[in-house]
Amino acid sequence: MKLDKWARLKRHAALPLAVAAAVLITLVIVDVRSAKGQGTYMAEHLQGDSSVLEDVTVSGAIVDGNHKTSFAWRGSEVSIDTEVYPYARNEWRYRYGYGFYKRIGDYYYSASGNIWGQEYSVTRQENRANRMVNYEHAAASIPVRPIVYKENAADYTNKPDYGLAAIGEEVFFTVVTTKGYKGTNGIYKLAFDPTSPYIPPDERQQSSPIMTFSLDANEDEHTGGIEVLGLESVGGKLALILVKEGALVIEGYSTSGERLGEAKVEPFSLSGRDQSGTNRVNHYESYEAYSNDESGMLSLSFLSNQSARTIVSLDFTENVRLADVTVASIEDDKIKEESEYGYNVRFITFKNGRLYYASVVRESEETEQANIYGIHPIKFMLHVYESGELVYKGELHTDINDDLIRVKNYFDQSFSYDPIEYRNIYDVRID
Amino acid sequence: MKAFYRLLNYEFGELLRGVLILCGGLIAASWIFVRIELKDYSSYTVHERFEDIYSSSGMPIVFLVFMLALLALFVKSIYSAYWGSKSVYTLLTLPVKREVLYFSKLTAFGISVLLLLSSQLTGFVLAYRYMADKVSSYSEGQFEMTNGLFLAFIRSDFMRLLWPYGFLNILSTASILIVLITGVYYVVLCDRSKRRLSITLFIACFFILFLMIGARLDPVYTYDPAKIVTGCAVLLAISVVFIWHSIYLLKKGTVA
Numbered sequence A: 001m002k003l004d005k006w007a008r009l010k011r012h013a014a015l016p017l018a019v020a021a022a023v024l025i026t027l028v029i030v031d032v033r034s035a036k037g038q039g040t041y042m043a044e045h046l047q048g049d050s051s052v053l054e055d056v057t058v059s060g061a062i063v064d065g066n067h068k069t070s071f072a073w074r075g076s077e078v079s080i081d082t083e084v085y086p087y088a089r090n091e092w093r094y095r096y097g098y099g100f101y102k103r104i105g106d107y108y109y110s111a112s113g114n115i116w117g118q119e120y121s122v123t124r125q126e127n128r129a130n131r132m133v134n135y136e137h138a139a140a141s142i143p144v145r146p147i148v149y150k151e152n153a154a155d156y157t158n159k160p161d162y163g164l165a166a167i168g169e170e171v172f173f174t175v176v177t178t179k180g181y182k183g184t185n186g187i188y189k190l191a192f193d194p195t196s197p198y199i200p201p202d203e204r205q206q207s208s209p210i211m212t213f214s215l216d217a218n219e220d221e222h223t224g225g226i227e228v229l230g231l232e233s234v235g236g237k238l239a240l241i242l243v244k245e246g247a248l249v250i251e252g253y254s255t256s257g258e259r260l261g262e263a264k265v266e267p268f269s270l271s272g273r274d275q276s277g278t279n280r281v282n283h284y285e286s287y288e289a290y291s292n293d294e295s296g297m298l299s300l301s302f303l304s305n306q307s308a309r310t311i312v313s314l315d316f317t318e319n320v321r322l323a324d325v326t327v328a329s330i331e332d333d334k335i336k337e338e339s340e341y342g343y344n345v346r347f348i349t350f351k352n353g354r355l356y357y358a359s360v361v362r363e364s365e366e367t368e369q370a371n372i373y374g375i376h377p378i379k380f381m382l383h384v385y386e387s388g389e390l391v392y393k394g395e396l397h398t399d400i401n402d403d404l405i406r407v408k409n410y411f412d413q414s415f416s417y418d419p420i421e422y423r424n425i426y427d428v429r430i431d
Numbered sequence B: 001m002k003a004f005y006r007l008l009n010y011e012f013g014e015l016l017r018g019v020l021i022l023c024g025g026l027i028a029a030s031w032i033f034v035r036i037e038l039k040d041y042s043s044y045t046v047h048e049r050f051e052d053i054y055s056s057s058g059m060p061i062v063f064l065v066f067m068l069a070l071l072a073l074f075v076k077s078i079y080s081a082y083w084g085s086k087s088v089y090t091l092l093t094l095p096v097k098r099e100v101l102y103f104s105k106l107t108a109f110g111i112s113v114l115l116l117l118s119s120q121l122t123g124f125v126l127a128y129r130y131m132a133d134k135v136s137s138y139s140e141g142q143f144e145m146t147n148g149l150f151l152a153f154i155r156s157d158f159m160r161l162l163w164p165y166g167f168l169n170i171l172s173t174a175s176i177l178i179v180l181i182t183g184v185y186y187v188v189l190c191d192r193s194k195r196r197l198s199i200t201l202f203i204a205c206f207f208i209l210f211l212m213i214g215a216r217l218d219p220v221y222t223y224d225p226a227k228i229v230t231g232c233a234v235l236l237a238i239s240v241v242f243i244w245h246s247i248y249l250l251k252k253g254t255v256a
Helices: A002-011 A014-037 A400-407 B002-037 B050-056 B059-082 B087-093 B098-136 B148-155 B157-162 B167-192 B196-217 B225-252
Strands: A041-048 A058-063 A067-074 A077-084 A102-104 A107-114 A119-128 A131-141 A144-146 A164-167 A170-173 A181-189 A208-214 A226-234 A237-244 A247-253 A259-265 A288-292 A297-303 A309-315 A321-328 A335-337 A346-351 A354-363 A378-386 A389-398 A424-430
Touching (some): A014 A077, A014 B002, A041 A077, A067 A389, A102 A164, A119 A170, A170 A226, A226 A288, A259 A321, A288 A346, A297 A346, A309 A354, A321 A354, A346 A424, A354 A424, A378 A424, B002 B050, B002 B098, B059 B098, B087 B098, B098 B148, B098 B167, B157 B167, B157 B196
Antiparallel strands (some): A041 A389, A067 A077, A119 A131, A144 A181, A170 A181, A181 A208, A226 A237, A237 A247, A297 A309, A335 A354, A346 A354
């Protein structure tokens, strides 16, 4: 009889089993896939009044080789959006490193100078699917010369790419000259030619200055001289960053070279210039610039020899106005910032009378593994300053450090934080 | 339609016992193998991620073995019609179109593959739950991975091969399964009708399968969407040839 039952069951087994399998698969897959929005994203207010977060959105993305979760933190709410990549990928993630390509828009720029010919050349390329394509080149003859020639060497305040800024399709360049230069510097509008096919030199487009300024002050020993730190863009305007006569001077220009005004921060001194041996605050030339085109705010962050940042915020909405100067230091014994020049892991902006400073940090603990970089938990911190005082400190809690569970109880010294297997925070921004 | 339904159930019934044993075996295997892998886990041991435990427990290979066993079961079920009862002669004289005969068997194979896949999924989820329970029971849950099942699905290339994300990858997984099912049936039909040279086509498609599965399992360095599209197109085209020629052989009656 038992055999009969089996035979009868078999006679109608195909469809019910197929449906059962399909339903099971659908339920599990839908359940798993909808879990993509179930990670932890929780804002914790550590210090101060969270009302300073009104009208402010802190955004970023947590990314590994397989997926990307964009988050937007407003007040106490965090909204997220997760995208699972169709296949795991090792995206070439741009992080500005000093002297590395400078990314502006879709292009990666590098600039170099030839002091003998006073020729400066800028190349740019696009990155598509991890490949550099569309090489283009622009040259500008800028009549600046070192006062004292050195054999095969030139001094600049920063890497030459600090002199690059773009507004829409237009790209501008200035030479980041030190006090050791004479001649006439200027802001040049670059004309790019493709490098392939070959274009003979006399048929190439010429880059022309939209404004010029004299470096004659550098030859007069009685004045403080003039140093060019860089060129930035904000809200369709150009900001020329200068240090002259013991002050940081930010001059604003329109894209046609019309002067919009200037702002001054005094006293301001650069590291290594003053030989008198006094122990006063001075700053390193390689500043970081954060511009918010919508609000017209430009914030410049200078690391100082007091291991703090002097953050100078400028309002470019009308003319050029100094909005705020804050000395901020978020690092302590336990908190270390992710990387010194990581533009994408930090954002600083001035809004509603307050300075907002969002940053990816690493928390170091006193353990036997403490010397292995990358093993320290990642935190995402927000600091808010008002009139130079810290008024708010908050942290966004995420699951990012769950990726480090596998290194607990693990004693290999050769650990590396592989961005395919471990999540990172990128694209940090404050609006 | 009624003829198709009856034939489908007949063909599936031939496979049922074996398929159910394979499905049960696969679920049991993932449970046991992951359990063995987790045997020594405690607060003092290194905790690998679940997807890595699943791989290092050997489950992907076990799944491959079960898949091959299922294909062997198909082959056996086709040949068994020529042994003993010689039911193939009954089948070929049934008053139904030969296409119906062909597709009923193919559908039975398809449902069997679906059942094996659902068992793999069940085994994976059960093993994950086992690990999550175990890990949460000590050290105040500091080894727990938040939303770990989702992460295990997207971080395991093996799971992405079986449970793909994105239209192209779904197409690619479907092409692989379709070419395997139609191919195995085709090879046996070729063998029965003494057209053994045609079997080379099935062997040829292993080259593409090898490249495609290789790219899917090592996406970071070898995945190229254009190549996957080409691979899918070729595999599906080969499947159409398999189906067309299989029906042709059945109609000619050369398989008897």
